[in-house]
Amino acid sequence: MVDAHRTFVIIGGGLAGAKAAETLRAEGFTGRVILVGDERDHPYERPALSKGYLSGEAERESLLVQEPAWYAREQIELHLGQPAVRIDREAHEVTLGDGTVLPYDALLLATGAEPRRLDVPGTQLAGVHHLRRLSHADQLRGVLARLGRENGQLVIVGGGWIGLEAAAAARTYGAEVTVIESEPGPLHSVLGPEMGGLFTDLHSAHGVRFHFGARLTEITGHDGQVLAVQTDDGEEHPAHGVLAAIGAAPRTSLAASAGLELDERTGGIAVDESLRSVTDPAVYAAGDAAAAHHPLLGTRLRVEHWANALNGGPTAARAMLGREVRHDRLPYFFSDQYDLGLEYSGWAPAGSYDQVVCRGDVGKPEFIAFWLREGRVLAGMNVNVWDRTEEIQQLVRSAEPVDPERLADHSVPLTALL
CATH class of the missing domain: 3.30.390.30 (FAD/NAD-linked reductase, C-terminal dimerisation domain)
Incomplete structure (x- = not known):
C-alpha cells in the first residue's frame, strides 16, 4: 500500500484519540499508528465517571473504548502513562517525557481538557477533589461510600452537569450534599432560567441543598483535613469533602508551545471544518481541545461533550487520510440524574x-x-x-x-x- 511507509501520531488517550486510531485501521491505513496517553489506563469513555461508575452501578471494564488486546491486534503502538512534552513541527517529531522521539507524517492532538482549579485558601487540604479522570472517580467513589456510612457532608462547588450528576451519585450512597453555585440557579448558562428550576426541584426532592448567588471564598480545616467552606455572603457550610466542579479548560499548552494558533474566544486549538489546524496542514485536533469552525452554525465552537469526541476522532482520521470531510454534527450531550x-x-x-x-x-x-x-x-x-x-x-x-x-x-x- 502507498501509505505503508507513513506514520500517524495521536496525542491523547481518550475517546477521540482511540476512535481516530480505530478509524484509521477501518479505512485501510497500513502505516504506523502511534497513540500517546499520559494516563496509564487504556483509553476509556468519561461520561460514566460522574454517572454510573461514580455511583457504583457500572464496572470499570465497561468504560473501555476497546479491550486492551485490540490495540496489539490492530498494531496500534501504545505509549501509556507517558506525556508528550514537545512538538517540533519543522522536523515532524514529538518528544515524550522519557526522551522518546516519535516521527510523524500527520499529527492529531486529542489532548482533552483538565478541571479548573479553585482559587481560594484551603485547596491544599485533604478532602478537596476534582473529577475528570478514572483515578479521580476511583478516589471519589471511596469518599462517597465513607460519607454515606458516616452521614458526612459533601460540598459541591458548581451547579453544572458534572456537579449535578455527582450530587445524584453522592445521594445514592447516602451522603449529605450541598451545592454552591454563583449563578441564580443550576445550569444557568446552559439552559437558562426557564429550565434550571426543574433541576433545582429534582435534586431538592432527593435531599440536596442549594446555595445560589454565592461564591466560595475559603476552605477551612483542622489537622490538614477539610471541615467547612465559607462563601462571600458570610455563610459557612460544614464539609467532610469538597468537589470542585467549576468547569474544564482545554489542554493546549503543548500546542501553544509549538506555535499553533489558539482560538481567542474559546481557548481551543483553532482548526477548520475538517479539523485541520489553521496553522500547520500536518497537524489536526479533535475533542475537547479543538475549536472547530462549524459550517452550519457559522462560528467556531469548542464542545466538551462525549459525542464531539466520539465523532470528531473519526472525522480527523479521515482528514489525515486525505478524505474530503466536514465536522458539521450538531452539539449533543446526555445526562442521567436519579x-x-x-x-x-x-x-x-x-x-x-x-x-x-x-x-x-x-x-x-x-x-x-x-x-x-x-x-x-x-x-x-x-x-x-x-x-x-x-x-x-x-x-x-x-x-x-x-x-x-x-x-x-x-x-x-x-x-x-x-
Missing part, C-alpha cells in the same frame, strides 16, 4: 434565544423543551422522552421558522413541522 434522563441537541447559549417552548408534561417530567429565536429552533432537550433526537436535530438543521403553538402540541408529529 430517574431523569435527557438528551440535548443544538446550540443555544445565553442571550441567543428569545423563547422557550415545551411540549409534554414538565411536572411529570416527560417533555421536550425547544429554544427558539425568531421562530427558528436553535436547540431541543428531550427529558424522559426517547427516540426523538433525530427529529429534533432535523428541526435545528432546517433553520426554518415553526409555529410555536404547533411545536408545543404533542399531537402534532415533529416531522410535520419540517
